[in-house]
Amino acid sequence: xxxGAASQSGESAQSAAFDFVRSLSVELSxxxxxxPSFPDVAVRxxxxxxxxxxxxxxxxxxxxSEPALAARLLKxxxxxxxxxxxxxxxxxxxAVNRMGHNMVRSAAISFAMAQIRSASKxxxxxxxxxxxxxxxxxxxxxxxxxxxxxxxxNPDEAMLAGLLHGIxxxxxVTRAEKHPMLxxxxxxxxxxxxxxxxxxxxxxxxxxxxxxxxxxxxxxxxDLSRESDNLPDLSDVIAAAILMASFASDPAxxxxxxxxxxxxxxxRLRAEKAADIMRESAVEITSLRSALKG
Numbered sequence: 001x002x003x004g005a006a007s008q009s010g011e012s013a014q015s016a017a018f019d020f021v022r023s024l025s026v027e028l029s030x031x032x033x034x035x036p037s038f039p040d041v042a043v044r045x046x047x048x049x050x051x052x053x054x055x056x057x058x059x060x061x062x063x064x065s066e067p068a069l070a071a072r073l074l075k076x077x078x079x080x081x082x083x084x085x086x087x088x089x090x091x092x093x094x095a096v097n098r099m100g101h102n103m104v105r106s107a108a109i110s111f112a113m114a115q116i117r118s119a120s121k122x123x124x125x126x127x128x129x130x131x132x133x134x135x136x137x138x139x140x141x142x143x144x145x146x147x148x149x150x151x152x153x154n155p156d157e158a159m160l161a162g163l164l165h166g167i168x169x170x171x172x173v174t175r176a177e178k179h180p181m182l183x184x185x186x187x188x189x190x191x192x193x194x195x196x197x198x199x200x201x202x203x204x205x206x207x208x209x210x211x212x213x214x215x216x217x218x219x220x221x222x223d224l225s226r227e228s229d230n231l232p233d234l235s236d237v238i239a240a241a242i243l244m245a246s247f248a249s250d251p252a253x254x255x256x257x258x259x260x261x262x263x264x265x266x267x268r269l270r271a272e273k274a275a276d277i278m279r280e281s282a283v284e285i286t287s288l289r290s291a292l293k294g
Contacts, residue, residue, distance in 0.1 A: 013185035017192050020179050024172070024196070028203040035112075036174050037119035041066040042112035049101045050209050059104065060092045066111070072294040073099070073107040080287035081144065102156035106140070106163050110292045116170070121177065128173060132166050135245060137292045139165050141285040142241035145277060150267050151232045158237050161214045163292065165221050165238055168201030169193050198222060224261040232266045239263050244274055251275055 027033070044062050048054040063070050070092055077095035078088050082103070089095045096104055113136070116122070117129040143162030148155040172193050176182050182189045202219035217235040220226055224239055240263060247254035255271035258264045278285070 013181055013188040016179055016181040017188050020176060020182060021192060021196060024175060024200060027175075028200065028207070031207055033171075033204050033207045035116060035171060036121055037116050038112050039066070039115050041069055042108040042115075045069075045108040046105065046208060049105055056093060056096055059096055063096070063104070063108075064092055068114075068294070069108060069111040072111050072291070073104065075294065076103060076107050076288075076291040079284075079291040081141075081284040081291075082288075100156055102154070102160045106156075106160045106292065109160070109163055110137075110294060113170075114294055116174070122174060125173060125177070129170075132169055133293070136163050136166050137289040138245040138248070138285075139163070139238070139241045140292060141288040142244050142278075143237050144288065145281045145285060146237050146241055146244075146267070146269075147234075149277060149281075150269060151237060153232075153234055153237060157211070157214065158234060158241075159288075161217050161234055161238050162241050164205065164210075164214070165201070165218055165242060166197070167204050168197035168199070168218070171200055171204060172197060224257075224263045227262050228266065236263045236266050240267055240269060244278065248278070 041062065045059065048059050048062055063073055073092065074089060074095050076082065077098050082099065083089070089098060099107070113133055117126070117133060122129065140159045140162035144155045144159035147153040147158035176189065176192075182192070198219050198221055201221075202215045205215035205218055213234045217233075217238040220235050221238050221242055224243065226235065226239075228236075243257055243264075244254065247257060251271065254274060258269070258271055258274070264270075
């Protein structure tokens, strides 16, 4: 390809990226959030849990209508992280009562993600989707542990926020399958994901009527320099969990990345402490990730 042709191709890709981002903005501002192959049962679970008048029986009936989701929920309720007594749960009602709303939401989201990853219309994106899901379950488990050990936050909510931290990336990639020009220019595609995934993730959680603290945590997930005079919040936990997951096999790199970060300082989390947490909670983290994966 000549220099002129390459330049023209690059300009076309940039133009396609601009049009794509503009179309995403129109969709989200209009409240149209559609993920391909997102199962109806997951939507019904989310709506039921958002309705204060819903009963446990209603939630159990919805979950029980999809055997694969029911099995995933039972597996989560019996994971080492949630079942410290060792007493196995075999019925959905007990599982729902044990887990609470946020954990049931997490089970539904993890089930939905599995369906999306196997969707035929997304053939060719398997590696990206698998990598995103690996990262999501890792961040979710770390968020649970960090919230429990370092803050007074609800660990269940932290786990759900961690599980959803990459929802913006998922939305971008699944919508981009209608814009093949972007996949011909991986750097342009990566730039779109990098620049827009957090804002789009926030818009999705707002559309799904999740708590403001969760949508805000998704919005600022990449900002380790965020200043605050308050106690550690959900945004701090998610940002720290993402960092720890990114450097899970590189302790030296993690130590460097943690330096001069107000987020890390608020959590009073140093590299040595992070390593201790990951080591001490390794069994629980592995168990919870396994349960989320189904």
